[in-house]
Amino acid sequence: MTVARAARTGAVLLAGVLLLTACGSGSSGTSAGGTGKEPITLTVDLFGSFGYKQAGLYEKYEKLNPGITIKETDTEDEADYWKALQTRLAGGGGLADVQGIEVGRISSVVQRQSDKFEDLGAFGAKKLEKDFAEGKWSAATTADGRILGLGTDVGPEALCYRSDLLEKAGLPTDRDELAEKWSTWDGYLDLGRQYKKKAPKGSRWIDSVGSLYSIMTGQEEERYYDSSGELIHTSNPAVKKAWDTAVDAAEDGLSAELDQWSPEWNQAFSSGSFATIPCPSWMLSYIKGQVGEKGAGTWDVAKLPEGAGNWGGSYLSVPKGAKHPKEAFELVKWLTAEEQQAELFTEQGLFPSNLGAIDRVRKYEDPYFSRAPIGEIFGAAAEQAPVQVLGVHDGDIHQQFTNALSEVEKKGTPSMRAWDNAVKGVDNVLG
C-alpha cells in the first residue's frame, strides 16, 4: 500500500508541477458581454507613455460607461514590453484586452501574427478608415483586409534647437531663417561647422550621429526593406547617403557622442552639451521633463531639412485571448477618436493620427518652446511624411547601423570597417 501511495503522491506532485508549467494555455474566454450591464474590468497593457491615465481619459470613459473599470499596466522600455508580449502570444495566456503595438513592430504583427489578433473590422472598424491618415491605417491592415489595430499617435519630425546657445555662437535664432539655411542636410552640417567655431565650451552641434542617421532614414519611403519585403539595406542609396552624412558629422566633431536615453544624454538637455536635436513631436514633452520650467523659452522648433519624416507612433490592438474583445474595441475606438487624440497632443505632446484631431490642433502654439507653431509644423510634417515600408526586423537592423555609427564617433573606427560591422550585425539579426 505504501508503495502505491508513495507512487501516487509522486504522480500527483508531478502532475501538479506539470499543470503549473502548463498554465500558459490561456483562457480564451468569450464572455458574451456586450450589453454592458454586468460590471467588467478591461485591462490595458502599454509601454512608454501613452498618457491616457495622466490625461484622465480612463476616468472619463468609466464615467461615460458605467459598469466598466479600466486597469492599465505599463512597461517603460518598449523592447522589454515587446519581448513579454511575444512570450505571452506564444503561450496564449496573460494577455490584456488591449495591447499597445509600436509602429516599428506593426509589420511583424501584420505579416507573422495576424492570426493572434482580433480583426477589428468584425466590430465595425471599417467605417473609421476615412478618419485616419492613410499610411497609418494601411500599415495595420493585412493583405486580405483584416484590421489589426487603430492608430494612436504618430511621430512627425522637426528640429529642436537651443536659441540661447545659437545666439552665443552668433548664429540666427529665428525659426524661419534657420529652416531656410538648413533646407538641405549639407546646409545643416555647414551651420554646424560655423557653430563649432564659436560655440560655448563643451557644446556640440548635435547629440549623436546616430540620431542624425535615424532622422534622415526616417524621411525615406524605403529604408531597409522594399515594398515587396526584400532586404535592401546594403543597396539602398538613401541608407548610404544618411550613413555618409552621419560619418561626416562625426569626423568634423559636430557630435556630443551621447547615447540616446542614457543618463548622460538626459543630463545634456539642461547642461547644453548639444545645440540641436532632431525631434519627433513626442520628444517635446521629453525635453520639458528633462529640463523643467527653468528651460522655458530657451528651446525652439524649426522645420526639418529636406522634407518631412516620421519617427515612432503606436497602435492599439485587441489580441485573441482578450476576455472582452467587443468592449475592448469600443474603448480603443473612443481613445483614438478625434477629441481624445487632440487632447493628448495639447496635454502630452503626442501628435494625432486622426485627421479630425490634426485639424483641431492646427493653430496650437507651445509657450514652452518660444511659442513655436508646433501644430502647424508637425501637422505639415505629418501630411508630407512618406509612408515608410517597415520590415519584420526593422528595429533590430536599425540598431546595428546606429551602433556602428557610435563606433565611428566614439572610437574613431574607419567608416568602411564600421559599415562592414553593421552589415555583419544585420546578418546576425536575421540568423
Place this chain on the structure above:
Amino acid sequence: MTLHATAPPAVRTRAERRARARRRLTPYAYVAPFFALFAAFGLFPLLYTAYVSLYRVELQTPGEMEWRGLDNYTALLGDEFFWTALRNTFTIGVISTVPQLLMALGLAHLLNYRLRARAFYRVAMLLPYATSVAAATLVFAQLFGRDFGLINWVLGLAGIHPVDWQSGTWSSQIAVSTIVIWRWTGYNTLIYLAGMQSVPAELYEAAAIDGASRRQQFLHVTLPGLRPTIVFTVVVSTIGATQLFGEPLLYEGKITGGISHQYQTLGLYMYEQGWGYFHLGRAAAIAWVMFSLIVLLVGVNAALARRRKLQEASR
C-alpha cells in the same frame, strides 16, 4: 515487484514483508518531491532545449519547426559574434574571479584575527551579496558614466583624462568585472572564514613555537588547510563567470553588450538570439554549448584537484 506473497510457506509473514518494504522505500518517497520538481524544472527544460536546438524555431511562430540537425551548432563555429562572446566571457571571468578570490582570501585572513566589532565587519561583508544585481549595476553604471560619473571625476582630480567606460573593450570589461567583484567578494570571504576556523588551533600554536611568522603561518598552515574550500569557491565562481548575464545586460541596457559587442558574454549572446531576435533554435544551441563548457571546466577542475590530492598522499 509483487507485493502479494505467493509463497505461503515463507517464514516471514506478509505484515513483516510489508514493513520491510516500507522501510526500504520510505526514503525514496521523501526525496521524491525534489526529484519531481527537478524533473519538471531542471531535467525537462534541459532535454527540451537540446531538442529545440536541432530545429529552426522562431518565438513568433513557435508552431513551425524546421529540422536543421546540427546546423545550429556548426553555424556557431563560423559565427564571429559567438567567438567574441566566448572570449569576452573568458576575459571578464578572469578579470572578475582572480582578484575577487585573492581579495576574499586576504580579507578572511584579517577577519580571522580578534578584532573589535568583528560581527559588524562580517555582516557588512555580506551586504553587497544581498543587493540585487539590477540595483547594483544601475548604481555602478552611473559611477562609470563618461561625462558625469564619479570615477572619471576622481580620475580628473588626479589629472587623468576621462575614460570612456562604455565603448572601450578593456575599460568596459573592467567596469562590468568591478560590479561582479563588488557583489561576490564578501560572499567568498565568509566562506574562506568558515574554512579557516575549522583549521585546528594547535597547528598554529605548533607553527608559532617553531618560530613561524604570521605570513609563514598563513602560507604553510592556513592555505593547505583551506584547499578544499578554495576548490569549492573556484568551481562556484567558474560556473558563475560562465553564466554571467545580468551585469552586462543592465550595464548599458543593451542586449548587444556594447556598440561593438565588446562586453557581450555567452549568456547575453544567448539572450540576444532568443529574446532579442527570437531565434529560439540558435539560442538553444548556445545554451547547450554553455552547459557543455561548464561541465568541461568543472571536470578539469575536479581532475586537477584529485591529482593534487593523490600526489600529496603519495608524498
